[in-house]
Amino acid sequence: MENLGYLDGYAPSARFAYGIPATVLLIGLVARERQTGFRLPRAAITVGSASYAIYLMHLLGIGITWKVLEKCGLTAFLPREASFLAVSVAGILAGVIGHRLIERPLIAWSRRLFERRPRMAAASGRSTSQA
Numbered sequence: 001m002e003n004l005g006y007l008d009g010y011a012p013s014a015r016f017a018y019g020i021p022a023t024v025l026l027i028g029l030v031a032r033e034r035q036t037g038f039r040l041p042r043a044a045i046t047v048g049s050a051s052y053a054i055y056l057m058h059l060l061g062i063g064i065t066w067k068v069l070e071k072c073g074l075t076a077f078l079p080r081e082a083s084f085l086a087v088s089v090a091g092i093l094a095g096v097i098g099h100r101l102i103e104r105p106l107i108a109w110s111r112r113l114f115e116r117r118p119r120m121a122a123a124s125g126r127s128t129s130q131a
Contacts, residue, residue, distance in 0.1 A: 001017070046096060047092065049099065050099035050103075053099035054095025057091075058092065058094060061087075061094025062087045062090060064094075065091075066083075066087055069083060
């Protein structure tokens, strides 16, 4: 609808046009999971876990892939759909790789860092209120 000019993607109405169906879909998936034990495929869980990293890194993957396609001369004869698929997959992969190599290790490190602090104070014989 945005591409056809019927909907301004930045208008408040777009929040409802996108948000309400997304909410209904999420409620339906949760209800199905509770009733039937339905589980998402591992790939969907991975993409969901990496969603923030995908948001941050997708343009890097898309840009690099597009430049490789150009340098190899593939953009001249590949169908637009194939180019779109290639850069889309590359954007998602860039985020998943970033999630696994950067985001998850940083989260684990920060959790260890903050878990260690109270123990260190207790080990020294002082409470955190005395410090």
